Amino acid sequence: xxRDVTLGQYFPGNSLLHKLDPRMKIFLIIIYIVTIFSANNPxxxxxxxxxxxxxxxLSKIPLKLILKGLKPVFVIMIFTAFxxxxxxxxxxxxxxxxxxxxxxxxxxxxxxxxxRVLSLIIGSSVLLTYTTSPIALTDGLERVLxxxxxxxxxxxxxxxxxxxxxxxxxxxxxxxxxxxxxxxARGADFSSGNLIERAKALVPIMVPLFVSAFHRADELAxxxxxxxxxxxxxxxxxxxxxxxxxxxxxxGALLILLAGIIVLNIIF
Amino acid sequence: xxxxTGEKKHAAEIELSHVTYRYSVGTxxxxxxxxxxxxxxxxxxxxxxxxxxxxxxxxIAQLLNGILRPTExxxxxxxxxxxxxxxxxxxxxxxxxxVFQYPEYQLFEETVAKDIAYGPHNMGLDEKEIAxxxxxAARFTGLTPDLxxxxxxxxxxxxxxxxxxxxxxxxxxxxxxxxEPAAGLDPRGRKEILGGIRAYQREKxxxxxxxxxxxEDMAVYADKLMVLDHGHLSRYGTSHEVFCHAEELKAVGLxxxxxxxxxxxxxxxxxxxxxxxxTVDDAYEAVxxxxxxxKQGGMA
Numbered sequence: 001x002x003r004d005v006t007l008g009q010y011f012p013g014n015s016l017l018h019k020l021d022p023r024m025k026i027f028l029i030i031i032y033i034v035t036i037f038s039a040n041n042p043x044x045x046x047x048x049x050x051x052x053x054x055x056x057x058l059s060k061i062p063l064k065l066i067l068k069g070l071k072p073v074f075v076i077m078i079f080t081a082f083x084x085x086x087x088x089x090x091x092x093x094x095x096x097x098x099x100x101x102x103x104x105x106x107x108x109x110x111x112x113x114x115x116r117v118l119s120l121i122i123g124s125s126v127l128l129t130y131t132t133s134p135i136a137l138t139d140g141l142e143r144v145l146x147x148x149x150x151x152x153x154x155x156x157x158x159x160x161x162x163x164x165x166x167x168x169x170x171x172x173x174x175x176x177x178x179x180x181x182x183x184x185a186r187g188a189d190f191s192s193g194n195l196i197e198r199a200k201a202l203v204p205i206m207v208p209l210f211v212s213a214f215h216r217a218d219e220l221a222x223x224x225x226x227x228x229x230x231x232x233x234x235x236x237x238x239x240x241x242x243x244x245x246x247x248x249x250x251x252g253a254l255l256i257l258l259a260g261i262i263v264l265n266i267i268f
Numbered sequence: 269x270x271x272x273t274g275e276k277k278h279a280a281e282i283e284l285s286h287v288t289y290r291y292s293v294g295t296x297x298x299x300x301x302x303x304x305x306x307x308x309x310x311x312x313x314x315x316x317x318x319x320x321x322x323x324x325x326x327x328i329a330q331l332l333n334g335i336l337r338p339t340e341x342x343x344x345x346x347x348x349x350x351x352x353x354x355x356x357x358x359x360x361x362x363x364x365x366x367v368f369q370y371p372e373y374q375l376f377e378e379t380v381a382k383d384i385a386y387g388p389h390n391m392g393l394d395e396k397e398i399a400x401x402x403x404x405a406a407r408f409t410g411l412t413p414d415l416x417x418x419x420x421x422x423x424x425x426x427x428x429x430x431x432x433x434x435x436x437x438x439x440x441x442x443x444x445x446x447x448e449p450a451a452g453l454d455p456r457g458r459k460e461i462l463g464g465i466r467a468y469q470r471e472k473x474x475x476x477x478x479x480x481x482x483x484e485d486m487a488v489y490a491d492k493l494m495v496l497d498h499g500h501l502s503r504y505g506t507s508h509e510v511f512c513h514a515e516e517l518k519a520v521g522l523x524x525x526x527x528x529x530x531x532x533x534x535x536x537x538x539x540x541x542x543x544x545x546x547t548v549d550d551a552y553e554a555v556x557x558x559x560x561x562x563k564q565g566g567m568a
Binding site for chain 1: 330333335358361362365366367368371373374375376386387390391421435436439
């Protein structure tokens, strides 16, 4: 049922990547993305792909789980590969049949794109979503975006909104599940009829869901005010973020990777 | 389908036969909620299903009306497997009514009357029959007709609960399962709702299962009590038969009604009252009788 839905899930653990500072992770992911996009020849792509798997190894998250998470983007990868195979032109014509022309460059490009998307998703999910709890993530984002406060952008409020939204996703899923079951018990039928009838069948779910969501929001606001919440001004934190040696070691390793890719690009 | 009020129809019995239920089968979070459970709910009476938190009571409720499908084993109504034809499982919802815990969140219609009519409407009944059933269900749950045209969201928590229960009662199921119908209500609300359910059962003669962990309530309103311990039947019988096994009840995290404990204390203090008293009304009578006897004794 709905409870099996997985959403940008965090996998609790104690690996090197779990322990990294969330602020550093945000920088790391940016560097990693730059690295992936600067690769432009077979050797550097191989290095990029290998580095993605090294990250998986470091995170100690089962590879099976990550591959399962890749399923939804599988279609996108196939689609990108397809477009690249048929639409790239080059010097080495391999197959020519009626209007279809496939060049060696097209196939190479298709492989590059797939490797790029693959390492992008594996890298970012392992570096960020799988190994960073949502709370740490928003905390890190708030700190990284902190300088924007000068421009009167309510960074704290945004990150608080994000934290709350993330916190309530499982609650709302559970609630929806409960309401669906309760209406089913009253004979609701969600699986027959035409489009309009089916849309109408959703009313008994949406109305109670919205009512309870607003109710919950109201209660949360009161509970926060009762504990004297008044926004980010002068607020201290329960857990202070500290940069450790390991953060700089991983940063150094990634910078070396980036430099290596650039060198490889020049050589080949 | 149309029956005249007060006519008792055939009461159905419902049974779990070697049922095992596991949540999230095939994922790392797989967990057995029930393991090889066999229970039989007698026809035409109110059975109080009791057990402490996590004993699988709510899972049983959802298995009884086909919301959940047993991983193994069968659910039988009058000996027939409800999952014999999985496509017709929706019919089972009409035969076995289920009122969830805190059912007030399920209300959604513009008016109370429309909300109560939602279930009967899904059954495809005609407007006249629906109106009759709405009126009847409202009577049992103590909702006055002046509330019919109000929005359910304007009502108090207790009234919302009544509307939700009425919504399932109006479907006139052969078997009605209520999961903690009185949870979180004040004593008067509890009494009215449980009393209404009992009056409904007495008039319809159908099978009712009330899930509760309140010994006090179940001693008063249930005909038979069923005590669960980790999803297994620990005791079944009348309140007297169940409550005389105090040690066993304690072991499964339940205790005798407070009034029984009080009576036992009185007995220990040398006051000759019966320790087999489970309701406040009975206790009241016993104490009054005692006073009367004493008065007469004093006068003689």
